[in-house]
Amino acid sequence: MSVTETHTDSVLSAARELRAVMQGTVVIRGDGDYVRTRQIWNRAVENQPALLAVCETSEDVQAAVRSAQRYNLPVSVRGGGHDWTGRALCSDGLVIDLSRMRQVIVDPHSRVATVAGGAQAKDVAAAAGALTRSHPR
Numbered sequence: 452m453s454v455t456e457t458h459t460d461s462v463l464s465a466a467r468e469l470r471a472v473m474q475g476t477v478v479i480r481g482d483g484d485y486v487r488t489r490q491i492w493n494r495a496v497e498n499q500p501a502l503l504a505v506c507e508t509s510e511d512v513q514a515a516v517r518s519a520q521r522y523n524l525p526v527s528v529r530g531g532g533h534d535w536t537g538r539a540l541c542s543d544g545l546v547i548d549l550s551r552m553r554q555v556i557v558d559p560h561s562r563v564a565t566v567a568g569g570a571q572a573k574d575v576a577a578a579a580g581a582l583t584r585s586h587p588r
Contacts, residue, residue, distance in 0.1 A: 458543065461522035462501040465545065468521075472514050475507040475551060488548070489540060491529065496537030500527070505548040512547060512568075519545045531571040557581075 462479060469477045478488045479502050488503050502524070504515035519526045525544030540546055549568035555578035557564045566575060 458501070461524060465518045465522045465524060466502055468518050469502075469504055469514060473504065473506070473511045475511045475548075476505045478503045478505065489546070491537065491539055492533045493535050493537055496540060498537055498540035498542045500540050500546040501543045503529075503546040503548050505551060507551050512549070515545060515547045519547075528568070530568050533571070 466477050466479050476488075478485050480499060482488075485503075488505065489500060504511065504518075506512045506515060516526070518524075525541045527539055527541035527544060527546050529539035529546050529548045529550060531550065552567040552569040553571065553574050554567040555564055555570050555574050557578050564575060564578060
């Protein structure tokens with residue numbers, strides 16, 4: 452078995468495993484929604500991940516990390532998708548995509564925000580603005 456075949460088998464096994472346990476979605480190269488799912492802000496980045504785990508929960512993230520380790524896949528993490536250098540997309544590896552995890556919770560008493568990994572600045576600003584309107588100092 453060649454290195455390429457071994458890698459392909461690992462990717463397919465990881466995809467099957469993740470699809471069975473994740474609340475989010477799993478997309479592999481060749482799927483109809485692959486191009487849309489791998490899209491990031493800088494469209495000049497050409498890295499082609501083998502697999503994207505679009506996480507919705509912390510359990511999804513944990514499953515993706517375990518799967519990458521089990522199948523020896525390179526990993527990158529995509530937050531809001533705005534990294535201009537394209538580090539969010541590893542070539543031939545597993546992208547742990549946090550873009551659906553955009554929750555921002557602001558404690559009105561301490562005024563401290565807990566921000567999920569896929570949140571963008573606009574999500575933080577909206578939560579802070581809502582706090583300011585409902586709990587002015």
